[in-house]
Amino acid sequence: MLIYFLQRLVSVIPVALGVSLICFMLVHIAPGDPLTAVMPVDATAEQQAEMRAAYGFDKPLPVQFVLWLGNALTGDLGTSIASGRPVADEVMRAVGNSLILAFFASAIGFPLGILFGFLAGTYKNGVVDKVITGIAIAGVSVPNYWLGMVLVVIFSVSLGWLPSMGAGPGGSTEWAWDWEHLRFIILPAITLAAVPMGIVTRTVRALVADIRSNDFVTALYAKGLMSRHVVAHVIRNAAPTALSVVGIQLGYLLGGSILIETVFNWPGTGFLLSNAIFQRDLPLLQGTILVLALFFVVTNLLVDLAQPLIDPRIRRT
Amino acid sequence: MTEALVDIRNLNVRFHGARTVHAVNGLDLSLKPGEVLTILGESGSGKSVTLKALLRLLPEKRTAISGAMTVDGIDVMSLKGRALADYRGGTTSMIFQEPMLALDPVYTIGEQIAEAVCRHKGISRSAGMDVALDMLKKVRIPSPERRLKNYPHEMSGGMRQRAMIALALSCRPKLLLADEPTTALDATVQIQVLLLLRELQKEFGMGIIFVTHDIGVAVEISDRIAVMYAGTLIETGTTREIIRDARHPYTRGLLAANLHDVTPGTRLEAIPGAPPALDARPTACSFAPRCPEAGPVCSAALPPVLTPGAGRRVVCVPKADRFAGATSAAPAVNA
Numbered sequence: 001m002l003i004y005f006l007q008r009l010v011s012v013i014p015v016a017l018g019v020s021l022i023c024f025m026l027v028h029i030a031p032g033d034p035l036t037a038v039m040p041v042d043a044t045a046e047q048q049a050e051m052r053a054a055y056g057f058d059k060p061l062p063v064q065f066v067l068w069l070g071n072a073l074t075g076d077l078g079t080s081i082a083s084g085r086p087v088a089d090e091v092m093r094a095v096g097n098s099l100i101l102a103f104f105a106s107a108i109g110f111p112l113g114i115l116f117g118f119l120a121g122t123y124k125n126g127v128v129d130k131v132i133t134g135i136a137i138a139g140v141s142v143p144n145y146w147l148g149m150v151l152v153v154i155f156s157v158s159l160g161w162l163p164s165m166g167a168g169p170g171g172s173t174e175w176a177w178d179w180e181h182l183r184f185i186i187l188p189a190i191t192l193a194a195v196p197m198g199i200v201t202r203t204v205r206a207l208v209a210d211i212r213s214n215d216f217v218t219a220l221y222a223k224g225l226m227s228r229h230v231v232a233h234v235i236r237n238a239a240p241t242a243l244s245v246v247g248i249q250l251g252y253l254l255g256g257s258i259l260i261e262t263v264f265n266w267p268g269t270g271f272l273l274s275n276a277i278f279q280r281d282l283p284l285l286q287g288t289i290l291v292l293a294l295f296f297v298v299t300n301l302l303v304d305l306a307q308p309l310i311d312p313r314i315r316r317t
Numbered sequence: 318m319t320e321a322l323v324d325i326r327n328l329n330v331r332f333h334g335a336r337t338v339h340a341v342n343g344l345d346l347s348l349k350p351g352e353v354l355t356i357l358g359e360s361g362s363g364k365s366v367t368l369k370a371l372l373r374l375l376p377e378k379r380t381a382i383s384g385a386m387t388v389d390g391i392d393v394m395s396l397k398g399r400a401l402a403d404y405r406g407g408t409t410s411m412i413f414q415e416p417m418l419a420l421d422p423v424y425t426i427g428e429q430i431a432e433a434v435c436r437h438k439g440i441s442r443s444a445g446m447d448v449a450l451d452m453l454k455k456v457r458i459p460s461p462e463r464r465l466k467n468y469p470h471e472m473s474g475g476m477r478q479r480a481m482i483a484l485a486l487s488c489r490p491k492l493l494l495a496d497e498p499t500t501a502l503d504a505t506v507q508i509q510v511l512l513l514l515r516e517l518q519k520e521f522g523m524g525i526i527f528v529t530h531d532i533g534v535a536v537e538i539s540d541r542i543a544v545m546y547a548g549t550l551i552e553t554g555t556t557r558e559i560i561r562d563a564r565h566p567y568t569r570g571l572l573a574a575n576l577h578d579v580t581p582g583t584r585l586e587a588i589p590g591a592p593p594a595l596d597a598r599p600t601a602c603s604f605a606p607r608c609p610e611a612g613p614v615c616s617a618a619l620p621p622v623l624t625p626g627a628g629r630r631v632v633c634v635p636k637a638d639r640f641a642g643a644t645s646a647a648p649a650v651n652a
């Protein structure tokens with residue numbers, strides 16, 4: 001067990017390194033000079049060279065990578081070209097906001113998805129299943145920015161119940177746990193929850209239906225169990241796979257959504273990323289992508305670590 | 318005469334869905350307490366369906382069951398809810414062909430046995446675990462204390478089947494249904510499990526309906542044998558009667574195909590042809606198209622039930638009558 005945990009932990013290192021390298025390279029592969037956006041149009045060659053040296057762009061790429069990685073490890077992701085503030089600060093604030101949004105979307109999407117999937121899988125091909133499958137397909141296939149706009153039209157524009165954009169009253173970007181702030185998060189959280197809810201529903205439905213078709217379920221009834229006891233067995237069998245699906249979806253949620261954060265002007269990582277792209281803010285872009293990618297790695301790691309705790313079949317391998 | 322433990326009268330099972338399947342047709346069967354009866358038949362003949370019907374395990378929505386089934390005085394057809402659950406595993410329990418598939422992969426063996434015991438006897442979990450340990454000893458699983466905490470995947474096939482038997486017998490049922498319990502096992506393990514079953518049967522005194530397609534296994538374990546073909550029991554008798562004095566051409570064909578003292582090199586006399594589709598209720602002998610002895614009468618009407626002796630039953634047109642009235646009963650056959 002301990003060895004398994006250590007193996008998993010160690011196996012993350014090369015993945016994280018690879019991810020960093022890709023993040024670093026991505027921006028250098030993109031066409032155009034990263035500095036053109038911020039440089040005065042009439043800058044002289046000396047001014048350009050000076051600027052390049054200031055940002056370290058004059059060194060060979062491998063050296064730039066090692067320096068960048070070394071700094072990143074100490075929490076220094078460089079300075080935003082556009083705002084001049086440390087990238088780490090900007091990313092951390094955005095990450096905080098995205099996490100809050102992801103938290104609410106999770107609280108809506110996962111319990112609903114698991115419950116729906118369980119019901120649909122248990123009563124497969126019945127009316128309940130048809131209705132739930134319809135909702136799940138809609139959740140997955142309706143473009144979520146469109147869903148966001150529809151919600152805004154209904155609840156903000158027509159009914160005037162909820163604000164349409166921002167993260168707090170008066171354009172505040174600092175989160176607080178009160179109704180004034182909660183009002184702002186309801187619509188984006190619902191919008192963000194739609195896709196993971198649909199995916200979790202469909203996966204859990206297939207999973208539960210599959211488990212129920214096993215011989216051992218017949219055998220459970222054969223030994224005299226009632227439906228409610230059998231449900232407990234189905235849950236314990238479904239838990240490991242359901243958990244890993246939820247884990248992957250959680251990774252997506254934590255990454256924030258460029259489209260949804262843009263629609264709702266939510267100051268999270270997606271919003272930051274879109275700003276970084278449009279302003280060609282290279283260090284900000286690299287830092288944001290790196291942090292997002294590492295989120296994926298870490299959530300997957302956590303799922304991997306949690307799985308043997310609940311699934312005896314994995315424990316031995 | 319002792320009261321029968323199992324009495325099945327005119328059992329019919331039909332599945333409807335994309336395709337209608339008449340899986341069991343007019344099945345009559347009875348079993349005395351403590352008796353071991355084998356249902357012998359090739360794959361697809363309706364053996365598993367018969368056992369599942371006895372535990373009411375067939376999918377309710379897609380299945381039409383008719384007839385009467387009584388087990389230990391309980392009218393099985395009318396059971397529902399809690400009474401049905403009490404009957405399952407309490408009065409009648411079942412062991413399955415593939416124990417790997419029939420055990421819950423994420424519960425320990427101990428938990429799975431204790432769960433059944435607690436459910437039926439209403440005792441505490443730890444008392445249930447004690448019973449489970451006891452049962453593992455009874456089926457002679459080595460180091461039972463350790464095996465109690467094993468998951469099914471941590472055991473060998475033979476061990477799993479022993480655990481399945483322990484589970485099935487943990488609530489002291491009056492009737493045990495065994496659906497090809499040794500088919501998935503190696504030959505040597507197969508014999509051990511059969512011997513164990515026979516021993517436990519003597520100790521616990523329950524009746525067993527054993528299902529197999531293997532005549533050797535049937536002879537090994539049973540007091541009586543019922544031969545099933547295409548959803549119908551075509552011949553019933555004591556093991557001795559079936560081996561020595563099979564009356565139905567299908568039974569004789571099966572025996573011929575399984576003779577063990579054939580000279581090497583000679584071909585076994587397998588029965589040519591394939592079993593019929595089950596999409597309609599039979600109106601004649603289902604075996605007639607494959608029967609080497611069939612006459613026109615055999616494919617014209619349902620065969621009569623002959624009772625050549627007490628407890629003996631053969632569903633076949635007597636040899637002398639197979640061609641009788643051929644010209645009138647069936648359309649003339651062009652020579």
Ligand SMILES: Nc1ncnc2c1ncn2[C@@H]1O[C@H](COP(=O)(O)OP(=O)(O)O)[C@@H](O)[C@H]1O
Pocket residue numbers: 332338340358359360361362363364365366367376595
């Ligand atoms: N749940 C079901 N739905 C439809 N057909 C079934 C079902 N279970 C069994 N059958 C059909 O009933 C027939 C008898 O099956 P079974 O009793 O499993 O045969 P076996 O003698 O090999 O155990 C087969 O043709 C099978 O396809």
Ligand SMILES: [Mg+2]
Pocket residue numbers: 364365366496
């Ligand atoms: Mg079968």
